[in-house]
Amino acid sequence: MAEKGKEVRASPMELMKQLPGEDCGDCGFDTCFEFALAIFDRRKRYDECTKLNDAQRKALAKMLAPPMREVVLGVGERARRIGGEEVMTREELGFFGKTVIAYDVWDTMSEERLRDRLKEIYEIKAVKVKEAFSADAIAVRNVSGDPKKFKEAVKIVSEQTDVPLILCSFDPKALRVAVELVKDKRPLLYAATKDNWADVLELAKKYAVPVAIFSPNDLDTLGAIAKTFAKNGVEDLVLDPGTFTEPGSLLQTFCNLIMLRRACVEDGVKEVSYPTMAVPATITMTVGDRKKAAQLETMLANALITKGINLVILHYPNTWGFFPMVMLRESVFKHPKAEEKVDPGIYEFNEPDELSPVLVTTNYTMTYGVVSSELERVKVPCWLLVVDTGGLSLDTVAGTGEWADLLEEAVDEFNLDEKVKHRILIVGQVVAEYKEDMEEALPDWKIVIGPKDSTEIGPFLKEKWKEFLKESGIEA
Ligand code: SF4
Structure with a gap:
């Protein structure tokens, strides 16, 4: 791979000169x-400045362009932006092009089986704080070798989903009929190889879609094909240096990906400055036992996510694999300076009314996440008062002696008395010893100590809430 030299990042002062x-x-x-x-x-993105003129916009775009190209897959709300990385490790600045998690379907499935598999894929959900995650993309594989069958499968999938599609075939004829069908959805063509690149290049030019280049364990060829594509105006590329799952060969997968990242962000090698991908689904070729293969696939995908991979194609859709993968991804791709806080306020769960219970928590992301997931799950209508503790958890803030005052401020600031008829607050057990302080700070409110564990919230509310209302002289 030829070296071009790393470009130096613009300093804040240099950026400042281009601002109004x-x-x-x-x-x-x-x-x-x-x-x-x-x-x-x-x-922030530079275009969030509302006063930029064209020249400033152009200059900032150039100065801030990351060494790794950003590539957009799909269109609309479900489109995914991958790449745009600047560093080897996230601690240096952060990773930005969140790993797209795709699951495969294939064209030898019957229509019914294909629809069932899509349903199975979309039933897998992961919830983190206020965000719900599902599969980011669907990879349609041309297993039949028949372009017509491939087209039919792509048609069914594209009618069922609005996520980005990955059209997987080494046969340009199959890619042509499929991309013709879904060209407006900006699918990723997978893949150009040393054998078919000229035909795939023509398709990418004609339909203006991104392309994955596959060159297993041969980075020079990978770079050479990418350079030819770029020369011909096709620069929305994703690099796949191969995913090796045979015993003893896993290291090769990681070495290739790390070498590509290093060449891109440290050495400024233009021909490989694109997002990277891997296909952990290839584990199906080396491990026969389905359970074991599913576990290994998840482990491999997780390891790749920690390295900042931009796209993975998986074969085994299951919650136990997807949930930790998403949690890991959200953590790896979180900006190092992002705050671990939720906005304080009153949050609604399951359409509460003026007689619904009010639970109290802090704006520490983890605490909020645990409590809110449980409230979603138990489906009891209620309000959640999120107190601004500066992002501290309830047990941490309890020790500062300021909890009662913070709670009073929140009740006042968010006009809780206008939301509910009753005057009952349910607080966590970790602040039970400060009950008197809370009652003193909020004399109009009855303080109820809730369950110790968030998993007990549902039964607690279902069994006791009406009783609490009755004690306060309110008939539900
Ligand atoms: S929006 Fe206003 S304050 Fe912000 S960078 Fe632009 S000119 Fe400056």
């Missing part, structure tokens, strides 16, 4: 310099 200098505050910062700092470490 009006300090208008439209971007959420009091000064343009604060905004320059935010775009420097990628907490």
Whole structure:
């Protein structure tokens, strides 16, 4: 691979020179310099400044272009932006092109089986704080070798889902009929190889869609094909250096991906400055036992996510594999400067009314996440008052002696008395010893100590809430 030399990142001062200098505050910062700092470490995008002229916009786009190209898969709300990385390890700045998690379907399935598998894939969900996650993309594989069958399968899948599609075939004829059908959905063509690249290049040019280049364990060929594509104006590329799952060969998979990342972000090698992908689903070729293969697939995908891989294609859709994968991804791709806080306020769960219970928690992400997931799960209508503790958990803030005051401020600030008729607050057991302080701070409210564990919230509310209302003289 030829080396071109790493480009130096623009400094905040250099970025500042391209900003309007009006300090208008439209971007959420009091000064343009604060905004320059935010775009420097990628907490904000430069186009969030509302006062840029064309020249400034162009200059900032150039100065802030990451060494790794960003590639968009799909269209609309479910489109995914991958790549755009600048560093080897996330601690240096952060990873940004979140791993797209795709599951495969194939064209030898009957229509009924295909629809069932799509349903099975979309039933898998993971909830983190307020966000629900499901599969990001579907990879349709041309197992039959028949372009007509491939087209039919792609048609069924495209009618069933709005996520990005990955059209998997080494046969340009099959890719042609499929991409013709879904060209407006900006699918990823998988893949151009040393044998078919000329035909796939023509397709990518004609339909303006991204392309994956597959060159197992041969980075020079991978770079050479990518360079030819780029020369011909096709730059939305994803690199697949192969996923090796035979015993003893796993290391090769990681070495290739790390070498590509290093060449891109450290050495500035333009021909490999694209997002990378892997296909853990290839585990099906080396491990016969389904359970074992599913476990190994998940382990491999998780290991790849920690390295900042941009796309993985999987074969085994299951909750126990998907949930940790998503949690890991959200953590690996979280900006290092992102705050571990939820916005304080009153949150509604399951359409509460003025007689519904009010539970109290803090704005620490983890605490909020655990409580809110449980409330979603038990389906009891209720309100959740999220107190601003500066992102501290309930047990941490309890020890500061400030909990009662913070709670009082939240009740007051968010006008809780306008939301509910009753005056009952359910707080966690970890602040039970501060009950008197809370009663003193909120004399109009009855403080009820809730269950110890969030999994007991459902039964607790179902069994006791009406009783609490009755004790307060309210008939539900
Ligand atoms: S919107 Fe633009 S001009 Fe206004 S403060 Fe932000 S960076 Fe400066």
